[in-house]
Amino acid sequence: MSAFTPEEIQALRSRFPILGRTVHGKPLVYLDNAATSQMPNSVIEAVREFDRTKHANVHRGVHQLSQEATDVHEGSRDRLAKFLNARRREEIVLTRGCTESINLVANTWGRQNLRSKDVVLVSQIEHHANIVPWQLIGNQTGSTVVPIPVLDDTSLDQDAFLKLLEGAAGPVKLLAIQHVSNAFGTIHPVVEMIRLARARGIATLVDGAQSVPHFAVDVQALDCDFLVFSGHKMHAPTGTGVLYGKFEVLDALGPWQGGGDMIDKVSFSGTTFHEVPYRFEAGTPNFTAAAGFTAALDFLEEVGMEKIHDRDTELVAYAHQELSTVPGLKILGTHLPKAGVVSFVLDGIHPYDAGMFLDQMGIAVRTGHHCAQPAMERFGVPGTIRASFAMFTTETEIDTLVEGVRRVNKILGGR
Ligand code: PMP
Numbered sequence: 001m002s003a004f005t006p007e008e009i010q011a012l013r014s015r016f017p018i019l020g021r022t023v024h025g026k027p028l029v030y031l032d033n034a035a036t037s038q039m040p041n042s043v044i045e046a047v048r049e050f051d052r053t054k055h056a057n058v059h060r061g062v063h064q065l066s067q068e069a070t071d072v073h074e075g076s077r078d079r080l081a082k083f084l085n086a087r088r089r090e091e092i093v094l095t096r097g098c099t100e101s102i103n104l105v106a107n108t109w110g111r112q113n114l115r116s117k118d119v120v121l122v123s124q125i126e127h128h129a130n131i132v133p134w135q136l137i138g139n140q141t142g143s144t145v146v147p148i149p150v151l152d153d154t155s156l157d158q159d160a161f162l163k164l165l166e167g168a169a170g171p172v173k174l175l176a177i178q179h180v181s182n183a184f185g186t187i188h189p190v191v192e193m194i195r196l197a198r199a200r201g202i203a204t205l206v207d208g209a210q211s212v213p214h215f216a217v218d219v220q221a222l223d224c225d226f227l228v229f230s231g232h233k234m235h236a237p238t239g240t241g242v243l244y245g246k247f248e249v250l251d252a253l254g255p256w257q258g259g260g261d262m263i264d265k266v267s268f269s270g271t272t273f274h275e276v277p278y279r280f281e282a283g284t285p286n287f288t289a290a291a292g293f294t295a296a297l298d299f300l301e302e303v304g305m306e307k308i309h310d311r312d313t314e315l316v317a318y319a320h321q322e323l324s325t326v327p328g329l330k331i332l333g334t335h336l337p338k339a340g341v342v343s344f345v346l347d348g349i350h351p352y353d354a355g356m357f358l359d360q361m362g363i364a365v366r367t368g369h370h371c372a373q374p375a376m377e378r379f380g381v382p383g384t385i386r387a388s389f390a391m392f393t394t395e396t397e398i399d400t401l402v403e404g405v406r407r408v409n410k411i412l413g414g415r
Contacts, residue, residue: 002311002314003307003308003310003311003314004307004311004391009391009392009394012303012391012392013392013394015040015041015042015299016038016039016040016041016392017041017044018030018038018039019038019392022362023359023362023364024359024360024361024362025362026361026362027362028362028364029361029362029363029364029397029400029401030364030390031363031364031365031387031388031389031393031397031401032364032365032366032386032388033233033340033388033389033390033393034182034185034210034233034340034341034366034386034388035233035366035388036232036233036238037213037232037233037234037235037390038235038390039235039236039237039292039296040235040296040299042295042298042299043235043236043237043292043295043296043299044292045295046291046292046294046295047237047288047289047291047292047295049291050069050072050287050288050291050292051288053068054068054069054072054291055069055288056068056069057069057284057287058070058073058074058284058285058287059073059261059278069287072287072290072291072294073094073285073287073290075290075294076094076290076291076293076294077089077092077094077277079293079294079297079298080092080094080242080293080297083297083300083301084212084217084218084219084227084242084244085218085219085220085221086219086220086244087220087247088247090247090250090275090276090277091219091244091245091246091247091250091277092242092243092244092277093242093243093244093245093250093276093277093280093281094240094241094242094277094281094285094286094290095241095242095243095280095281096239096240096241096286097230097231097232097238097239097240097241098129098207098208098209098228098229098230098241099129099230099241100241101226101228101229101241101242101243102129102130102133102176102205102207102228103133103256104243104256104280105133105205105226105228105243105245106133106134106136106137107133107137107256108253108254108255108256108280109174109203109225109226109249109253110133110134110137110141110143110174111137111140111141112252112253112254113173113174113203114137114138114141114142114143114173114174115141115142115143115173116141116142116143117142117143117144117170117171118141118142118143118144118170118171118172118173119143119144119145119146119164119169119170119171119172119173120134120138120143120144120145120146120172120173120174120176121146121147121148121161121164121165121172121174121175121176121177121202122134122145122146122147122148122176122177123147123148123150123156123177123178123181123188124147124148124149124150124374124375124378125150125154125178125181125183125184125186125372125374125375125378126147126176126177126178126207126372126374126375127178127182127183127207127209127370127371127372128371128372128373129207129209129371130176130177130178130205130207131145131374134174134176143173144169144170146164146169146170146172147374148160148161148164148177149378150375150378151335153333153334153335154181154184154186154332154333154334154335155186155188155335156188156189156193158189161193161196162196165196165197165200165202172197172200172202173202173203174202174203174204174205175193175194175197175202175203175204175205176204176205176207177190177193177204177205177206177207178206178207178209178210179206179207179208179210179211179212179217180208180209180210180211180214180338180339180341181210181333181341181372181375182209182210182341182370182371182372183332183333183341183343183369183370183372183375183376183384183386184332184333184338184341184343184375185210185316185333185338185339185340185341185342185343185388186333186335186338187211187337187338187339190206190222190224191221191222191223194206194222194223194224195223198223203225203226203249204223204224204225204226205224205225205226205227205228206222206224206226206227206228207228207229208227208228208229209228209229209230209233210233210339210340210341211229211339212227212229212234213229213233213234213235213300214308214309214312214339214340215305215306215308215309215312215339216305216306216309219244225245225246225249226243226244226245226246226249227242227243227244228241228242228243228244229241229242230242231289231292231293231296234296234297234300235296235299235300236289236292236293236295236296236297237286237288237289237292237293238289239286239289240286240289240290240292240293243280247276250276250277250280251275251276253279253280254273254279255273255279255280255282256280256282257280257282257283258271258282259282259283260282260283260284261274261278261281261282261283261284261285262274262278262279262280262281262282303391307391308391309339311389311391311393312338312339312340312389312391313337313338315340315389315393315395315398316336316338316339316340316341316342316389318395318398319342319387319389319398319401320334320342322398322399322402323342323344323401323402323405325402326346326402326405326406326409327409327415328346328347328348328349328409328413328415329344329345329346329347329405329409330344330345330346330347331343331344332344332345332379332381332384340388340389340390341386341387341388341389342386342387342388343370343384343385343386343387344384344385345381345384345385346385346405346408346409346412346413347413348412348413349408349409349412349413350382350383351367351368351381351382351383351384351385352367352368352383353408353412354367354385354405354408354412355367355368355385357404357407357408357411357412358385358401358404358405358408361400361404361407362400363400363401363404365385365386365387365401366385366386366388367383367384367385367386368383368384369382369383370383370384370386385405387401
């Protein structure tokens with residue numbers, strides 16, 4: 001039985017106004033949800049309503065508008081803490097996005113804890129956002145970034161991981177690992193990997209950019225020190241993000257960016273800092289978007305995270321089955337389970353060329369290296385064509401993609 005009836009999927013689709021538009025005269029087939037998801041009416045309306053009636057700076061004014069805006073902004077923190085099953089609301093730091101969250105950890109925890117020759121373990125198919133901040137901080141601390149190799153099916157090589165944990169490349173201080181690969185959709189066994197790391201006193205960061213939008217993520221069950229993700233990939237407005245950190249871990253960290261709101265007392269003889277999480281939230285936050293973030297979490301929970309995951313699994317299975325009938329097409333990322341992503345290459349056809357042809361047919365897919373150049377290098381390709389799904393994606397849209405790929409094959413590949 002399908003996770004949703006066809007009527008339920010149509011009802012879901014009708015909540016996303018953008019799905020009603022055309023592209024190059026064709027109905028939009030939006031298969032780029034892993035890059036940015038779309039916003040339902042309830043999120044768009046929550047933002048508009050905030051701007052119409054409550055728009056004022058937070059934490060600062062005693063006036064009514066400021067207090068109402070603060071309630072909305074801080075309400076999104078409460079909602080996020082509940083969504084992630086955090087122990088305390090103070091464990092939620094509101095950021096501009098996943099990238100900023102990782103840079104925050106690198107510049108606070110990393111600066112305080114990494115020493116010369118220490119190793120930060122990442123996966124070989126990590127997003128650049130979870131590689132480069134560790135390299136930058138490594139330039140200052142002398143620590144290095146070491147990749148956990150992946151097997152041909154894009155799963156992580158667990159034997160190699162164990163050897164690395166045991167110090168094969170140097171003393172490991174941090175495991176910074178994606179939960180789900182944005183390039184291939186692979187769901188990694190992070191619970192077990194975190195357990196192995198923690199047993200050796202190694203700190204852990206999970207990049208949840210592609211997992212938190214697709215299935216229930218419980219930070220207490222994960223038992224990671226940090227979890228990071230972005231709002232715009234989970235039907236919330238852009239410019240929103242989260243750094244979850246265990247309270248005692250966050251509390252031991254000094255600040256990163258300085259400015260308003262993150263201080264206790266400022267004087268020219270010295271400054272003291274605010275408590276967690278405000279210590280990490282310098283300057284005016286994106287309070288308008290916070291209203292939308294809360295509405296997005298309400299939407300996701302109303303639809304149901306379990307159903308969203310089940311629907312992902314159905315769509316991935318259908319897309320694998322249909323795409324593998326196309327001559328010259330190779331799927332990268334055959335290891336299951338996966339979350340809402342199918343990545344493939346066409347023999348002799350550059351992904352960019354394919355993407356441009358598909359766009360002419362109204363199909364929005366991502367082509368290129370997906371900010372994971374080492375992953376592309378591992379598989380010897382310049383990039384892939386990536387279709388990524390949401391709960392509103394239909395089998396008919398996947399059929400349109402497959403038909404489009406067949407046409408690309410004929411025009412560009414002569415097949
Ligand atoms: N990590 C992963 C796995 C991602 O997919 C992305 C976005 N593609 C990021 C990090 C960075 O997210 P953002 O650009 O929203 O900061």
